[in-house]
Amino acid sequence: MGHTLAEKIIATHVVNDGGTVGVEGVRPGDLVEVAADVVLSNDITAPIAMREFEKLGVDRVFDPEKVVMVADHFAPNKDIKSAEQCAVMRRFAQEQGLPHHYDVGKMGIEHVLLPEKGLVLPGDLAIGADSHTCTYGALGAFATGMGSTDIAVAMATGQIWMRVPETMRFVYTGALQPWVDGKDLILYTIGKIGVSGALYRAMEFTGPVIDSLSMAGRFTMANMAIEAGAKAGLFDVDAQTLAYVDGRAKRDYHVVHGDADASFLETVEIDVTGIEPQVSLPHLPENAHSVNEVTGVSIDQAVIGSCTNGRLEDLRVAAGILSGRQVHDGVRCIVIPGTQQVYLEALREGLIEAFIEAGAVVSTPTCGPCLGGHMGVLAAGERAISTTNRNFRGRMGHPDSEVYLSGPAVAAASAVAGRIAHPEEVLA
Numbered sequence: 001m002g003h004t005l006a007e008k009i010i011a012t013h014v015v016n017d018g019g020t021v022g023v024e025g026v027r028p029g030d031l032v033e034v035a036a037d038v039v040l041s042n043d044i045t046a047p048i049a050m051r052e053f054e055k056l057g058v059d060r061v062f063d064p065e066k067v068v069m070v071a072d073h074f075a076p077n078k079d080i081k082s083a084e085q086c087a088v089m090r091r092f093a094q095e096q097g098l099p100h101h102y103d104v105g106k107m108g109i110e111h112v113l114l115p116e117k118g119l120v121l122p123g124d125l126a127i128g129a130d131s132h133t134c135t136y137g138a139l140g141a142f143a144t145g146m147g148s149t150d151i152a153v154a155m156a157t158g159q160i161w162m163r164v165p166e167t168m169r170f171v172y173t174g175a176l177q178p179w180v181d182g183k184d185l186i187l188y189t190i191g192k193i194g195v196s197g198a199l200y201r202a203m204e205f206t207g208p209v210i211d212s213l214s215m216a217g218r219f220t221m222a223n224m225a226i227e228a229g230a231k232a233g234l235f236d237v238d239a240q241t242l243a244y245v246d247g248r249a250k251r252d253y254h255v256v257h258g259d260a261d262a263s264f265l266e267t268v269e270i271d272v273t274g275i276e277p278q279v280s281l282p283h284l285p286e287n288a289h290s291v292n293e294v295t296g297v298s299i300d301q302a303v304i305g306s307c308t309n310g311r312l313e314d315l316r317v318a319a320g321i322l323s324g325r326q327v328h329d330g331v332r333c334i335v336i337p338g339t340q341q342v343y344l345e346a347l348r349e350g351l352i353e354a355f356i357e358a359g360a361v362v363s364t365p366t367c368g369p370c371l372g373g374h375m376g377v378l379a380a381g382e383r384a385i386s387t388t389n390r391n392f393r394g395r396m397g398h399p400d401s402e403v404y405l406s407g408p409a410v411a412a413a414s415a416v417a418g419r420i421a422h423p424e425e426v427l428a
Contacts, residue, residue: 002259004167005234006202009142009256010034013125015159028166028265036066038120038143039154040128042110043071043082046089049129052152061096062158068100068119069093070110073367075103078374108339108365111135111223111307116339118248122237123256127154132307132389134225138218139245140237140255142202145226165231166265167202172209174273179423181317182217183309183387183407185209186224187278189270191288199229201265204258206236209272215244216313223308224389227285279385279420280405283393291410291422301384302327302415303396304408305336305363306370309387312342314408319351321412321423322358328418333360334376340365360415372397385414 003011003026011026013034026032041049046069053061061067069089074082086103093101100119107113111132120126124141126133129151136143146160154160170189190197203225210218218235225233235241237255245253279294281287304310304318315337327333335355337343343365346352355362369376370388378384378397384404386396391403404420413426 001263002261004202004262004264005140005204005236005256005258006142006165006167006232008258009123009125010164012123012256026164028164030164031161032164033159033161034125035159036127036154037124038066038068038114038126039151040068040070040110040114040126040130040133041148041151042069042073042130043075043085043089044073045129045148045151046092047085048148049152049155050088050092052149053155056152056156058156061155064096064098065100066158067096067098067155068114069098070102070113071104071107072109072365073371074373075107075366076364106340108342109307109310109367112310112338112342115139115219116248116341118245118250121245121249121251121253122241123254127151127160131226132223134230134233135219135223135307137222137225137232137234138215140235140241142232142234144232163200165200165202167204168198169204169206169264169267171267171269172205172207172272173269174209174271176209176272177276179277179409180272180275181407182213182220184275184278185272186221187280187285187288187405188275190224190228190285191280192270193228193268195227195284195286196229198225200231203228203230203233205233210235211238214313215240216311219311220308224285227389277407277410277422279410280391282391282402282404285389285391285405291406291420294404294420295422295425297404297420298383299331299385299414299419300382301332301334301376301378302411303334303336303369303376303384303386303388304411305338306367306388307338308389309408310336310338310342312345314387315342315346315351318408318412319354321409321426322360322416323354325358325416325426327359327415331415331418332376333358333415334363334369335360336363336368336375337365369396371395385411385420387411
């Protein structure tokens, strides 16, 4: 019996008396000790991990090259508390000599930044003190979020335990409709299986539709695997993956493929032909509906960006709709490029100019409003459409506010219409 992609990557990282075990020694449900290629934390989670690190009585991290810290949640600092958080992380990075500490001016939203910098690569096992670490599965890596205490142990030893997950395979066939992309596919999928439908499982995305999906679309889908409860979301490495990695990789890597006769817990087949742009209604990502079912719901704010949809391709889509049009009176449209490089490329392409002329505001890269941090917190009774990944009650501000999730095309069209709208309605 063959092995899934998740099982094979984990098997290559299992530590066994200083060595590794063969893939035949790894099966779903096994508890294994694994060596990490990347250990990530941010300005919220890193200080907690540092305190636990000190309790271990260890002076140095196991490998400075493999420990990554990014100031992105409340940076640039919004208040004294967030400034202290970043200062603690900054001092630790300096003391430990961490080459991959990204502060204001160099940082970006971590899950856009790390792939862009070539810090996570095919075949890697990456762990991070952030639930959306699963984003890197788009590169054919096994990437998953963990608590700060686990990250502290990993920073000290380079190793951590985990349970090998079962794998659900999602096969996408058919032809995508206009304006439907990775965000719509993952919202539709979560709507189909629910927010606990893949609990502690790996979601493996495949099929002819996936083969032609852009890297930006793949990152978006992997990013939101956690919203179905998944431990990881993975894509097989193909020519498109290698083209993305080429020129970015900072070290050697080893591509891993799942076996053709791998055993899956379940296979879910999805014909995308009839899928329209999706909108997830409050207060769960699983409340996914066709945009045409919710057209007309008024909004106060539109957010375009985040680790889910803050890549250049996403900004191009949004700018294509906003260009030559105006954000509706009474709507605040906030655009957040995922990294400094994305911002710079958007500037060079004229996208930033298009946003500003349309009446949108463009922010420095930050998680900001996604977690109700800053740069777009909602008041009571306000409603936002957002390209972020979560719409839990109070996620973007007041508990009595509402967040509707969508892709960049619907978010941009809604900003112009002043209500949730199909892109074709605005472009007509």
